[in-house]
Amino acid sequence: PNGLTIEQARQESARAYELDRKHVFHSWAAQATLKPMVISAAQGSQVWDGEGTRYLDFSSQLIYTNIGHQHPKVVAAIQEQAAKLCTVAPQFVNDARSEAARLIASHTPGDLDHVFFTNGGADAVEHAVRMARLHTGRYKVLARYRSYHGGTQTAINLTGDPRRWPNDTATAGVTHFFGPFLYRSQFHATTEEEECQRALEHLEQTIAFEGPETIAAIILESIPGTAGIMVPPPGYLAGVRELCDRHGIVYIADEVMAGFGRSGKWFSVDHFDVTPDLMTFAKGVNSGYVPLGGVAISQPIYDTFAQRAYPGGLTYSGHPLATAAAVATITAMEDEGVVENAARIGEDVLGPGLRELAAKHPSVGEVRGLGVFWAVEMVSNPQTREPLAPYGGGSEGMNAFVAASKSNGLLSAVNYNRLHMVPPCTVADDEVREALGMLDSALDVADGYVS
Numbered sequence: 001p002n003g004l005t006i007e008q009a010r011q012e013s014a015r016a017y018e019l020d021r022k023h024v025f026h027s028w029a030a031q032a033t034l035k036p037m038v039i040s041a042a043q044g045s046q047v048w049d050g051e052g053t054r055y056l057d058f059s060s061q062l063i064y065t066n067i068g069h070q071h072p073k074v075v076a077a078i079q080e081q082a083a084k085l086c087t088v089a090p091q092f093v094n095d096a097r098s099e100a101a102r103l104i105a106s107h108t109p110g111d112l113d114h115v116f117f118t119n120g121g122a123d124a125v126e127h128a129v130r131m132a133r134l135h136t137g138r139y140k141v142l143a144r145y146r147s148y149h150g151g152t153q154t155a156i157n158l159t160g161d162p163r164r165w166p167n168d169t170a171t172a173g174v175t176h177f178f179g180p181f182l183y184r185s186q187f188h189a190t191t192e193e194e195e196c197q198r199a200l201e202h203l204e205q206t207i208a209f210e211g212p213e214t215i216a217a218i219i220l221e222s223i224p225g226t227a228g229i230m231v232p233p234p235g236y237l238a239g240v241r242e243l244c245d246r247h248g249i250v251y252i253a254d255e256v257m258a259g260f261g262r263s264g265k266w267f268s269v270d271h272f273d274v275t276p277d278l279m280t281f282a283k284g285v286n287s288g289y290v291p292l293g294g295v296a297i298s299q300p301i302y303d304t305f306a307q308r309a310y311p312g313g314l315t316y317s318g319h320p321l322a323t324a325a326a327v328a329t330i331t332a333m334e335d336e337g338v339v340e341n342a343a344r345i346g347e348d349v350l351g352p353g354l355r356e357l358a359a360k361h362p363s364v365g366e367v368r369g370l371g372v373f374w375a376v377e378m379v380s381n382p383q384t385r386e387p388l389a390p391y392g393g394g395s396e397g398m399n400a401f402v403a404a405s406k407s408n409g410l411l412s413a414v415n416y417n418r419l420h421m422v423p424p425c426t427v428a429d430d431e432v433r434e435a436l437g438m439l440d441s442a443l444d445v446a447d448g449y450v451s
């Protein structure tokens, strides 16, 4: 698909790999032991490695190519914008940025009608927290265990996952609480209703003991992503909204991963009929073709900064290439029914297919998700629910399973004992069926590690 012969692609890839290992310092990795895969071409839900081998990209890279790779309208929009005007600084008006803000505001719930643009998700979280602190005059932020909010300092301190541990220097004012997760309930609940009620009681107690008048914000991924794709029970987010209203706390919904179609709706809060005060987004807003993120801001928080300057900004806020890509992405998603496709795939193909695999393979503890946002929770013992890999680490069984799925041609996202099936929202039915077949035979390998 990239116009090269296999031989040319091999030569290019070999040189890219050699230079990468010599000069590139990679994220989240022990540098000397890393063997990263070369991607030489990509189209839709497929990618090709440096040898010309095809894979189904059910990782969506880092769960962001919601519109698939190389969508022609988005590629053309970036090219047109580059030819017209590559860069305009944030203190000036630019048509791509204005139009992107209008389109985003047309899909955000309630009064989230103003957009502050960032370069990605973590800095959106940083700014949302800063806005909440200045708006309330309070400093604490409550975040969930089993969450991820980004790699910058405040965002990683908010993260409720082992990725925080090595970064856990003294950041004042972050308190973690448990959210609902019935399969591994912290509350000894046996039904969704119990889990919901007890998780809300636990949050209420956390607020009471931290002191409501010290709490600026509660930040929540509406559907936690890399921490396990745990769809909250009905009523949980509405309960959080009510607690925030009761105590004057800003509700920040982190929609960086779950937003822009991934859950089968424009935003995952839309499943629960809840409007947060601030909403962070990135990834799917332009499918990561050019880095972009942002914060959607409600009217009362906008009003805080109507007469008083907002003390924050970024050189590339609302960059023309990134926002032109967002305009083309959102327009194509509207015109081509991309969000509807994600919902239908989840309901009719991917969800039922994964449930069938869960029934067949003892190594699958649970599958859960919505749209094109699914987790396969792997266990070494289905009765005790012992994870196939420990929290925060890998294991021989998990590694063998992931290696088998990759050698079958499936790229997925993997965290500890979970394999996440997160294809683009544009994925076709037959691609999902093909991926399920690849997963099925990899699960035979994982079953060998079940006791």
Ligand code: PMP
Binding pocket: 062, 119, 120, 121, 122, 123, 125, 148, 149, 150, 151, 221, 225, 226, 254, 255, 256, 257, 258, 282, 283, 293
């Ligand atoms: N919030 C959530 C929910 C995320 O999933 C991520 C990225 N995986 C981030 C924030 C951080 O985004 P970025 O990596 O673009 O800074």
